[in-house]
Amino acid sequence: MRVSQNTFLILLAALALSWSTACGSASTRSDDMSQATESGGTSNVNAIAEFEKAVEVWEAGGEGRNAEVKDLLEKALKEDRRFGKAWFNLGVILEMEGDLEAAREAYEKAAEFAPKLGEAYVNIGMLEMERGERDEAWDYFQRAIEVQPYNPAAHNNIAVMLREREEYAEAVNHARRSLAGDSQNTRAYGNLARIYFDRGNHQVARLVMFNAIQIDENDPDLYNILGHIELVRNDVTSAIAYFQKTLEVDPEHVPAKMNLGAIILNVRDYERAIELFESVLALEPENKEAIIAIGVARRGLGDLEGARQAYERVLELEPENALVQFNLGVLEHEHLAQNAQLGGDVEAPDPDDMVGQMDWTIGNLENAISHYEKSLEHYNNFLHYEGGEYVEERDDVSKRIEQVQQIIDMTREQIPMLVEQRDMIAAELAQAEAAAAAEAAASEEQAQDAPPAEEGQGEESAPVEESP
Structure with missing residues (x-):
C-alpha cells in the first residue's frame, strides 16, 4: 500500500494581502480622473483613506472580518476604479471566500490597471494551476517576472515547475532569485532544499533547511521537510521527531499528521495510525x-x-481513484478470497456428513473464485486509471493479475474433480444405505416367516440349590 507523504512544498500564491500604496498629492478626484500608478498605487486621498481603513480592519480581525474588508476595498475602488492594489486585494478576499471566478476578474482588473504589479499575474497563474492548466500558469509566472524581475512568488513557482521537469540547474537559479527578492522567504528555502533532495544531495538539503529554521523557527513546514529528508536518510527516529515538532508548532498540520501516520502504519501500530x-x-x-x-x-x-x-x-x-482500486484488489485477492476458500463465508456442515462436507468445499472454492475475479477487476481498473503515476505499483499489479489468473484456472480445474469425488461418495453412500435397508427388510421378513416357539421350549430353568 502506498500512502502519499505529500510534497515538500505546494506552488506558492502571492495570497498575502499587498497593502502599500503610492501616496502623493492630496488630490480628491474620483475614478473619472484616476491617479493610479502602473505599480498599483494611487494618489487619490479618498481611495487611500478607505484602503487604509481596510488595512486596519484586516490587521485587527483577519479573515474573520473579510466582509468589512471587502466593503472598504469596494469603497476605495469607487473613489478610483483604476486602483490596482485595491483590485488585487479584493481578489484575495474573494479567493478566500471561494469565489474563484470573481477573484480572477479582480486580479485581471489589477493587471489591467497596474501592469507592473507582478502579484496579480502570480495569482492568476495559481488559479490556472487549480484548473490544471499548467502551460497557462507558466506563462503568467513568466509575465510576473517580466514586470517584476525579482518577484519571489513567481520565481519560486517557476522553480517548482522546473524541478518537476527535472531541470534542476535552472530550478536552482530561480529559487535563488526568489531569495534575492525576499531573503527571508522560508518557502523558497524549502523549495531549494527539495531541489537538492531530488538530486540526491540530502546533506545539502538538510543544511538549507537548518538555515531556514534560523530565519523562522516557528514555521511548521520546515520541520515537516526535514522529516522527509531524515526518512530518506533512513533515520526514522529523527524523522518522527521532526514530524512531532511540526505538530507542536501547528497541531493541525495535515501533512505532518499524514507522514507520522504513514510511519506508524508501516510498523503495524494500526490502532494508533487510525487515530x-x-x-x-x-x-x-x-x-x-x-x-x-x-x-x-x-x-x-x-x-x-x-x-x-x-x-x-x-x-x-x-x-476512478487508482489507489483505492489497488487496495480493493488486495482486499479481494489476499483476504476475502482466502477466507472464502477456508470456509469463512459459509458455516461448515456436520463432520459426519461426507457429501455435505464435499459440497461445502466446492462452494468455498466457487466463492473464492468470485473474490479472485473481483480482484482482477480492481487490478485492471488500477492499470486503467493510474495514468503512469504509480510505476512500481504498476509492475506489481501486473504480476498480481498473472498470479490471480493462475489461481483461478487451477481452482476451476479442481472443482470438476471434487464434484466427481462427491458423486462417487454419494453413490457409495447410497449403495451402502440401500444394502443396509435391504438387509433390514430381509431380516424383518425372515422374522415374520419363522414359526412361533412352543411354551417353555427353548427356555432354560434356573438352577436350584440343594439344602445342606
Whole structure:
C-alpha cells in the first residue's frame, strides 16, 4: 500500500494581502480622473483613506472580518476604479471566500490597471494551476517576472515547475532569485532544499533547511521537510521527531499528521495510525489518502468489512481513484478470497456428513473464485486509471493479475474433480444405505416367516440349590 507523504512544498500564491500604496498629492478626484500608478498605487486621498481603513480592519480581525474588508476595498475602488492594489486585494478576499471566478476578474482588473504589479499575474497563474492548466500558469509566472524581475512568488513557482521537469540547474537559479527578492522567504528555502533532495544531495538539503529554521523557527513546514529528508536518510527516529515538532508548532498540520501516520502504519501500530488519520479527517473530511490509510489499517486489524467501507467511501468521492482500486484488489485477492476458500463465508456442515462436507468445499472454492475475479477487476481498473503515476505499483499489479489468473484456472480445474469425488461418495453412500435397508427388510421378513416357539421350549430353568 502506498500512502502519499505529500510534497515538500505546494506552488506558492502571492495570497498575502499587498497593502502599500503610492501616496502623493492630496488630490480628491474620483475614478473619472484616476491617479493610479502602473505599480498599483494611487494618489487619490479618498481611495487611500478607505484602503487604509481596510488595512486596519484586516490587521485587527483577519479573515474573520473579510466582509468589512471587502466593503472598504469596494469603497476605495469607487473613489478610483483604476486602483490596482485595491483590485488585487479584493481578489484575495474573494479567493478566500471561494469565489474563484470573481477573484480572477479582480486580479485581471489589477493587471489591467497596474501592469507592473507582478502579484496579480502570480495569482492568476495559481488559479490556472487549480484548473490544471499548467502551460497557462507558466506563462503568467513568466509575465510576473517580466514586470517584476525579482518577484519571489513567481520565481519560486517557476522553480517548482522546473524541478518537476527535472531541470534542476535552472530550478536552482530561480529559487535563488526568489531569495534575492525576499531573503527571508522560508518557502523558497524549502523549495531549494527539495531541489537538492531530488538530486540526491540530502546533506545539502538538510543544511538549507537548518538555515531556514534560523530565519523562522516557528514555521511548521520546515520541520515537516526535514522529516522527509531524515526518512530518506533512513533515520526514522529523527524523522518522527521532526514530524512531532511540526505538530507542536501547528497541531493541525495535515501533512505532518499524514507522514507520522504513514510511519506508524508501516510498523503495524494500526490502532494508533487510525487515530492519526481520523484526526486528519476531522480537519479535512474528504482527504482520500487518509480514508484509504484507515482502510489499510482496518484490514491489518482483520476488520475486512471496515476496510471495504473505507475504500467505498473514497469511490463515492472519486470513482476512478487508482489507489483505492489497488487496495480493493488486495482486499479481494489476499483476504476475502482466502477466507472464502477456508470456509469463512459459509458455516461448515456436520463432520459426519461426507457429501455435505464435499459440497461445502466446492462452494468455498466457487466463492473464492468470485473474490479472485473481483480482484482482477480492481487490478485492471488500477492499470486503467493510474495514468503512469504509480510505476512500481504498476509492475506489481501486473504480476498480481498473472498470479490471480493462475489461481483461478487451477481452482476451476479442481472443482470438476471434487464434484466427481462427491458423486462417487454419494453413490457409495447410497449403495451402502440401500444394502443396509435391504438387509433390514430381509431380516424383518425372515422374522415374520419363522414359526412361533412352543411354551417353555427353548427356555432354560434356573438352577436350584440343594439344602445342606
